[in-house]
Amino acid sequence: MDNTVSELLSVDSTFRDEPRLEDLSDLATKTLDIVESMLKNTATRDVEFLKTVLLELMMAEKRCRMARDGASNARICTFIIQLLYDIRDLPNVSYYLILLSRKRGQLKAAITAMVNLAKSWIAEIPDMEARMNLIDTLSHITLGKMYLETQRAEVAFTLARIKEEAGDIAGAADDVHNVEVDTFGLLPKQDKVRYLLEQMRLHLLNKDYLRFYITSKKINESLLDSEEYSAHKMKYYEYMIQYHLNEGDYFEIAKAYHKRMDTALKQGGTGWILDMECMLLFLLLSPISDETVKYREDIVASNEKNMKETPMLTTLFKEFLSNNLIPFPLEENISNAIRAHVVFTDTHLPGGDVRLAVLSDRVVQHNILVVSKYYTAVQLVRLSELLNVDCAKLEEEISSMVHAKTVHAKIDRPAGIIRFGERKSTDAVLNGWSKDIAAMPKNKGKGGKNRRRGKNDNEGEKRELVFKMEDQEYAQVLRMLGNGRLEAYCFDGNKRLCHIRGKMRKRVWVNAGDIILVSLRDYQDSKADVIAKYTPDEARSLKAYGELPESTKINETDLYDEEGDGGIDFQDVSSESEEEDGKADDKFDIDDL
Template identity: 35%
Template sequence: MSNVGASGRASGGELEEKIDLTPETDAKLEQSSQLAQSGQLKEALAMMAALEKRCRTGNDTANLKRVCEASLQYCKDAGDDELLVTTLQTLATRRSQKSQAIRALVQKCIPWCVKGQFEPLPVPDGHKKARDNLVEALREICDGKLFLEAERARLTRCMAMIMEQEGDIAKAADVLQEVHVETYGSLSKREKVEYILEQMRLTLAKKDYVRAAIVAGKVSRKHLQEENMEEYKVKFFTLMAELHRHEKNAFALAKDYHSIYSTPHILSDEAAWKVALQSTVVFLALSPYSNEQQDMMNRVKEDPNLEKIPSFHKTIQLLLKKEIVKYPMANQGEMESIPSFLEGGQDLASFWHESFHRRIIQHNVRIASLYYKRIHGARLAQLLGLSPDQLEREIASMVSDGTIYAKIDRPKDIVRFAAPKTPESVLSDWGADIDNLLHLVETTTHLINKENMTK
């Protein structure tokens, strides 16, 4: 009669009998260990296979885990990597295998191929194939099992690192994208963010910018503001800057660098915050005019740290004044020499240089439209230091963007910045002026009467 140690529940709702095989397991583990040490590995594994079946069918999970782990250890001690993978796959795919046993098998093998959380275990060149095969076998075992989702995520990242080390970045990115880590409940928030950032890094390295933008949308900006997420916040916006640099989106770059600048540990490092704030100012200057851009520029202007970098402070002041700015600006060379401006190659640096000139021209045209209702094109071109053709192109571009209202009369060479008014708007303006005048007369009369009464 078997000893009953505890009860499980069968699929029909009946209680399953659990057999305690501890004495038999202890004896056979000792016996099989001696066989393995004496070189009789197959005999030892055969003994363990029979015992594994008895423990599995007898619902003795504790001893089942011991038997499975011992079988793997014998293969590892013998140095037979191929048999280790075969034994692992056989035990993990047994019919009605217990989830605790599968988890024990995976956790037993992970330290043999993974260092720390996800780095591949350093091995001699001759053993790299065996390590890689073990990682792949473990990934297959974990696939589709909720109780091993965290292990699968770490093993997948390990496999991606192996492929990256071998120079196959595209394949590494594809492997890492298979895991939708944001849906995993067993991983911490930090692990999820770290994993998604790694997906972003590899997709950017692969130059798959569309996929990188999709992956970036999985990261919550709110979570990045938390105190223990500063490192990930800087890494995230550094990667976003790489994406936006490819898109040549100057305003998005300004926001990326300002987010890096506003991180507490960056603000505590003078060299780091200066680089970030300088980049913010430069890309704000390169951004197309908009209410959001002007709002951000005014907020940056109020930052006391900006006064510590005078050239960049002066740039913000010039662009916020309603005055024509001379091109090139006195400190433009310094702004165009910062690392973030030059990053991306000579072609991109040339694009930013041309954009700088266009933004100054657009600023000057916008200022002229505030002071003139109409002006001769030749005179305006002279004021802005442009050729008539260049001036016409920029005005046309700004009108198309909706930045200003303008009409050019070519035969008369007149540029009109004032929009024509409808009769209704003229009448409304006249009525408003009359109301203001009557109010002023009434107020003045009241004050005169009040003065007379006090005498």
């Protein structure tokens, strides 16, 4: 108890008592000696005798409390509680716990010592009603007291364990969910993680997946990377696998097994092999997408040595990354090994038959994707012969892949032909051609870098019309803000603060109402970067092509500042091979004539 008191007094001032006014340790020792001698010399301990003993102790407790002597007061309070417990007067144990904790000016050291002593008796009390009464008493005392956060968490999870053993899973889950251990400042991090994992486990048993997800987000996964949290990390991802299995998210399950495999490798042993096999199989079960394909490639690149432990599964896994057709159904030896694996049995993870059917679908989808890379059109019957799949199954899989945008295809059922590839409209083809032309080099026939660069009124007419790319947008200047900044209205309906950047080839005077081309920022939607300004003729051409709204008003001013004072600088993409403006060449050149 003395160690507990000293630990309490060494923490922050929020959780410790005020400085004591008087040292009454001698008084406490003398009082306890007197009471102990009374107990030894008295054979019959009736009610009147107990009242006399308790009165003596309560008087000493009051003096210690008034003198703010936390250590002496804690000794007396715990002696009172221990005395009542020794005679198995459990109702009075709860009564005096509440009475002493509610005394005016009661010291935190005394309350903490009593709670720590009482909670150690919970497991020893055989009578369930008395045990629950003691738990309720401790819960009431610890409620709202920051210096008793650790004790409150222990009592709450002890209550949940009792309810779980009694079969009340829902009640146990509710009890632990109401304890916000993530906000407890005194609770060590390892204990917080342990309690949060217990919450996750109970929510899984209760099939309350929403609360499970909320609780799982309270654990910082980067914290689990420390070696001291290895056991917690394995348990955390085991619970996450159960959650994602219920959601049907095989890709997240594969990533969870990857985390477990890395942790098991650091710990040593052979347990990581099973986690690696599960990771590979769930990656094969994941829907085909750019993300999953990239993840598979990274796994092969970083675990080439480890994958040699499972040669058969590794061979199948690499086949999914190749442009080769996978025989369907799978070869007998591979098929038997897969059917016997824990992933496809119900002993470890429920739903093995469902996952086995999904794996067959993934093989068919892989083969369809391979065929789409080499064929633009193929007869349905011929494709059925190549893949050894009936036509109805092929139509179903192709439809699901088209819906998921994994492959572009159309099925001509009357003709029995499947056409692969995205069909572009005439406008899309024309726009693509225009963008390709705009991206071609534009410095041919303009002379070398010694060519004098001066004002050229016809420069705008010679420039190729630049169309916007995917991450770009047309805009109209609303007002100038100075320092290379302006406010523009983008034709996607948003106003943005634009910044002019890039190397200079010439100085361009930008006015309100000018049409410009801006590059959007992925991380700042309210800001953009100016990359080009259109002349009025170019703006009208864009309007004619349908790139600008019909209601757009074209600013007729297009001024070039010869001296550069007050102009706003930005790069003309057609002049990267030339020198910056401002480097004049005094030598005579025949191009000047």
